[in-house]
Amino acid sequence: MNDNLESILSEAKTNVSAAPSKEELERLRVHYVGKKGVITSLLHQLKDLPAEKRKEMGAKLNDVKTNVEKVLKLRQSELGRKDLEEQLSKAPALDLSLPGQYSAASGSLHPVTRVMEEFIQIMKRIGFSVATGPEVELDYYNFEALNTPEHHPARDMQDTFYIEPPVLLRSHTSPVQIRAMKNKKPPLQIIAPGKVYRSDYDMTHVPMFHQIEGLMVDEHISFAELKGVLHYLVKDLFGARPLRFRPSYFPFTEPSAEVDMQCISCRGSGKECRVCKSTGWLEIGGCGMVHPNVFRHVGYDPDQVSGFAFGMGMERIAMLKYGIDDIRSFFENDLRMLEQFSC
Amino acid sequence: MLVSLNWLKEHFAKTDIKLDPRELADKLTMRGVHVAGIKRSTGSLTNVVVGKILQIEKHPNADRLRVTQVVFSEEEGAEKHQIVCGASNIAEGDIVPIALPGCVLPGDFAIKISTIRGVESRGMICSGKELGVSEDGEGILQLPKHAVLGQPLSKLLGGNGSAEDTIFEFELTPNRHDCMSVIGIAREAAPLLKTTLKEPKPAKFKAGAHRTSSIIKVEVDDAALCPRYIARVMDGLKVQESPDWIKERLEAVGIKPINNIVDVTNYIMLEFGQPLHAFDLRRIESGSIRVGAAKEQRDFTLLNGDTVQIEPGDIIIWDGERPIALAGIMGGLNSQIEDNTTSIVLESAGFDPIQIRRTAKRLGIVSESSKRFEKASDLAAVAAASEKAAVILRDSMGANVYHPPIDTNEYGVKEHVLAVDMREVRKITGLPNLSAEHAADLLDSIGISSHKKSPNVLSVRLPSFRQDLKSTIDLVEEVARLNGYEHIPQNLPLSVATYDRLDESSFEFENRAKHVLFNLGLKEAINYSFISEDLCKAYGFLNDNLVRLKNPLSEEMKVLRTSLLPGLLQNYLYNINRKAADLKLFEVGKTFFFDPNEETKVKEVPTVAGLISGHHLNPHWSGKSKEVDFYHAKGLVEILVRQLTTVYLNFEPINIPVLHPKRSALIKLGLKEVGFVGEVHPHIKDSVLETSEPLVVFEINLEVLRKYARSGVRYKAPSKFPGVELDLAFVVDQTVSAQSLVDSIKHAGGQLLSEVSIFDVYQGEHIPANKKSLAFRLNFLSSDRTLQETEVNASKDGIVKALTEKFQAQLRS
Structure with missing residues (x-):
């Protein structure tokens, strides 16, 4: 089961960070940590393990889950940023040459x-x-x-x-x-x-x-x-x-x-x-x-x-x-x- | 003072001195004898004559050249010379200098007959620069209309006609009376040229058949007023023009020749620095000359024709009871040299400089004589000058000189000796290794002899020609300047500042005010402290406390300002006339008031004032800026005062001519009036400034404010508990002041009420006439607990009750 966990994590990391769209990212989220996701199911199987093993495995599984959620979140913000950039690139430009305004006149000393x-x-x-x-x-x-x-x-x-x-x-x-x-x-x-x-x-x-x-x-x-x-x-x-x-x-x-x-x-x-x-x-x-x-x-x-x-x-x-x-x-x-x- | 180099050279022992006038001038300057200018005399400009442009035509082959016809005589049909000229500042009829063929101008520029673009040109019309007489190379030198045509230019310009010369212009410091003569300058210059002063040849006179004293007597009432008087009698003179060599010498330094006798006295004065005066012997009726102070007022006519009033104390030369000269200043008309004078009494004397100066100053007379006598008299020069004058009058003008002369101080001049401690010299100059021998050599080079009294003490003989040398420090300076200030090392001293520092607070406080206003966007102006009485009047500052100057430069600068506003308002006018708008100006300076309690009878008050016009901000594309009004100026005053002090101000009605009667306020600090603020009176805007722009001003007494100066920051930790904000609006009578409401709210609100601000003032719909609504934002805060709603409500109830009782205020819901 240990080896299995390692590979699930690395596979999830690879997939998530390569997700091309928000939709694909959502699909991956469901796949790993959704109600019937891979990691969720493994968590459900914990109760079948002997007590001393259950504790150790439980900790490891949670760790994996946290890690996967972290990369999901990261990728989500990356994808969001990409959308924003696209939006901004279409926004109208200011006339940068117009004089600036700040509500204080400039004084001078003799x-x-x-x-x-x-x-x-x-x-x-x-x-x-x-x-x-x-x-x-x-x-x-x-x-x-x-x-x-x-x-x-x-x-x-x-x-x-x-x-x-x-x-x-x-x-x-x-x-x-x-x-x-x-x-x-x-x-x-x-x-x-x-x-x-x-x-x-x-x-x-x-x-x-x-x-x-x-x-x-x-x-x-x-x-x-x-x-x-x-x-x-x-x-x-x-x-x-x-x-x-x-x-x-x-x-x-x-x-x-x-x-x-x-x-x-x-x-x-x-x-x-x-x-x-x-x-x-x-x-x-x-x-x-x-x-x-x-x-x-x-x-x-x-x-x-x-x-x-x-x-x-x-x-x-x-x-x-x-x-x-x-x-x-x-x-x-x-x-x-x-x-x-x-x- | 002008000095001719040729004349100087006559006084050097070495005769073949080669020198660069510029270099000599620089060296003299660095020894404290300041040469302010060097002029080449026009002596060498032979073949440059005065001509008149008769006709100007265009050059047929060159656009920028013109063909002129000039003449050298006013006579009809005078021969015309054709000259091609490139300058533009010439017109027909101009009198100009013409360099004729054969002439060599400065820079070895030879003039010859030439053909310029096919037109013959016989000479050149010159600029001042080409002639070396001025720096102006821009256009042709224009000569006076009355100049005699055909005359050599050198004659016209007062040059010395025969030989090349250099004229030095000296700017002497008032202590160096000895340098007001050719010999004095030569004495300073000699060591710089590695030579010495030439010893004068002793003059020999044959004792005549008549004794001087058988013809004239001299009495001096008070030797302190006239320590030496030498009178020489001469006869056989004929008044005529002086020989050329004298006239040229005088003209070279700008003195107009008059006649041989007067010219000799001037010549000797220039050479020795000793003014002489010649009386017509016939006019000394009593046969006796007396020198003495006037005892009473009387009128006296000077030889220039002016009648002046003699005052008691003036030193007078008397003929019996009749004044014949204002001693040391100017002779009298009644005894001057006339065309038929043959016998004279030549006066050479020394007078009390302070009395000469006092008299000359009172009478406003500045003569070549008084300029010298009011500094000092060299009693040795009195004799030398008299003798040399007699020699010239005898040898060049055939005078018969009576000998010996009368000398009231025939035993000679007393010499003073001063012991100079070299340790003092070293201490002041910062030259620790300066030896007594070297100092003695330096002094000797300008004719001050000394000997070593002990290893560190020089015994210095103070020569009579240096009356300015009186004490050790004077000798310290002589040694230092002769040694050269450039040889003094430089050393940045350690600070000697002590803990009991001087009080800098007044200066710093005024400076802080400047910086606050600078940071608030105002521009600093500085105006003269004096203004015209008219301006005082125009802005309503004419009152009994004005201080006036006794000797103002003009009516415009007569009264010391009692307010900075006239200046700022004038600055406003100046700038709007130059299309400026939205001005923000301030000034920090003193105002002046008559005050009998002050030592000077004048009270000086450090003051700050400001002026703002037009819009709050400069116009901007993003929208319109608000126009300035009373509240804007008040806001500025509040920020300024808050930044500088810890006090609160009160604003009360005021009525002064410069301010709008309803839109202005007296600024009070407690009971003390410290200034005013407001909009400028419409009448002043209309009639004086001719502007309709909004215009506000303020002025505050910084001296009073400084007593409450912020001394620094006292930190208070912010509360760890959240505050409660509450807005309340009240309807009150229009006459109720906002400040009185705020005061009552604060009073009734209790300790938890930490801040009150007004965020809205409203009149109009929904509010009865003669009423207004004011909305307050209240902040409640405790430093030790989170506030309960009940606590805030209790405070609110108290406030509402207080305001209702006191102002019949109604709470708006």
Whole structure:
């Protein structure tokens, strides 16, 4: 009987999986497991066996039955799938080219916001925290404490809007540095993002723009650390690119430098390049070592600590990053510009 | 500032310097003396003259060429030259530069008589690029209509006519007063060209029969205002045109020659950076010059004819009680050089830069003199410049110079010495191996001498020409820049951030608001913080709390905004005029209000605002999208606030000019007003925006909202037991607010009632007039058991009872 069972099972498997139609499959089902099917009949014969054999055989038979039912079910679903495929192949096709619809409009973030966020993320990774301050400032924070007393020639470098002296619209975010240093003992590592105002409006200047300034103060900060941080920042923002530090002057830093990045358009060749005006370099910001007088103003001891500061215009960075060529377009809020910043 | 290369070269010790102007410019720039432009002077353009196009005809054999007839004289019947030209921007009557045969243009381009497609051409009409005078190669260089025909072009363009020259344009930083002169630039350039500054030849004067002091006296009231004053008297002068070499030098750098005496003072100023002033000796009536601060207000007429008001404190050159010059800024009309002047007093002096700047700024005068004096005075240059001027006036203009001059500081200039600790230099520059010897060499290359006081300390003599060098840090910078910033290594420092981090919450909260609205499909706008008063008025934001700029750029940018909406509404207008529709804009920024309690008298409020117009969604082929209305804007506000905070808002009626009186709401957080939301007032839509599109706006104070900011997620395990859902509809008076019903349902529903929402509002058939039906979906849930029907029914009964009692509500079945 054992051999018999084995052959019944393998025969059933072969037949079932080859059944060409649902009708044939039904016939096979009746043949094997129907009321008078082969396996059912064998089950009926179990009662004729001796008790000890009955149990063993019973288990085996049930096993065979289960297996046969399993292959029947499998084949059934296979055949059903085949029918469905046939039906679907006859179904009408969609016009795949029609625009899709999902019930949410796509928003966008202003290019300046994007660049600022990216900038901040990069600086946070190396330990800088965000500090903010008022846009309406006192002369003291905007100039005086930054080593730019009244009648200092450097005041001409930034044309300032006044509300009623000494109240003004900050001309840089440097006053935040003063406020931060007055509030906290060194070491200090901050970036100050925000709007700044200068009384200047032409092809290349707008009266309000966004700046991020960085400040790091500790016991052994030198110009080498300033260069290291700016290389890291620019590499992350624009990819690895040569930088040059051009000696310059700001009253609140000394030594001071302008930071130039190799032109992203002509890659420094300067050949007929509109982006860098054929100089091969793009000015991206100013920087320097914090002037000892600034430290004295905030109660830091310049013999104990040193530090660097740098500042960059976000519109400038966004222009270079996204290829925007008119700074005034940042504040027109033309939808055709804004919607390009939706991802 | 413009500087001529030829002039520079006169000041180098080495005479046969070969240099590439571009390379020199780059090197100077990298040493902090920024060259912003290089211009070739037109000196070499011989045989390029000014011509006039008399006639233009088509070229018989070439479509793109034209045959012109040009003349070099205005006279009737002047000889015509035929020139073939390919440019399109020419017209008959144009005044243009013509390269004549025999001329060699930049790039070794020789011009000769030629035949172009069968037509003879005797020269070339040139573009600026072909002449090397500008970058513009697009069309012919158009010359001014008044230009003298036949004149060499170089003369017209102010070039130096005889020799080729290069003009550098410098953009100097305000600290480098020493570079506002040919000698100053030469001092910086010399080491870059491996040479040194040429030592000036000492001038020799014969002591005259008359002493200077027998003719004029000089008094200085306060040496702090005028630390040095040298007066030289000269006679035997004749006012006339300057010799060519002086005129060419001046013209090359854009200074107009006036007469020999004035030209010499300008020449010396350009060379030494020391402004001079010449008085007509006849006009100094008291025989004495006094330098002193004005004590009272008075009018004074400058030599340019303007009358200005002198204020107490202004430094004045006095002739007795009469002002004759505004010291360091401009001379007076009453003592200027005239055509018949023969004797002069030549002033060379140093003045207090702060007072000069204060006066010049107040009067709005920017003269070549004040630009220099307001930075610093080099008291050694005061003497050198005076001497060289006297030499030129004597040798080239025949002046008889009285000697010695009067010098209020004849014992010379006090030199300051500064001890510079090399450890400080190394610490700041990040150059650990920088030796004292090397630093000394670098300083020496630009004329700053020093000696080693100890292994780590340099004793540096601060030269008088570098008044900007005052403290150690200034020398650190000098050493660093002369050594080259490129030699400083780069090192990414370890973070020094500490646990007591700064408060970033305000910035982060505003950023979160931006992101919520961005994710809800709004586009971020950024507008200027200042707007016009007219705009304030048009949108109804004119009030007593406005903050105005004292020096606005224009009326358009005068008032600090008290709302972000004028900006957004203007953005709406801008965009619909460009055919945009269905706008969704937001802005996060500060609004500004007058507030006497603030240190600056201005309160800044971080604010968010939004604007939505037209349809909820962009038009789509699959069907029509709903138009936006009050509820749409309210929904947006609710999502925004829910995402940012843990608070519930109340919406109450509001009446402000920008909003529809019935379809808008004041947003309140408890008792505090935090903003408003609603449809834009029909009047503003009609008369200001001229639109009939649905338009909704909102504005919220983020500062108040931030106090309730969500600080994170607090997890609550979901109930393991099924909830029960129950729908109830009530008919109530139209005036009953939905919120009051929800509040009562929640109150009466007990603890098991977990959620109430409104799923239908209905008025019309089957409902009496002045009544409305509201349908609520109630969810009951327990965290510890499966609810029994009796429990839910008890709650339902309580709700029905409460609503019936409180609102005379009728349960609909």
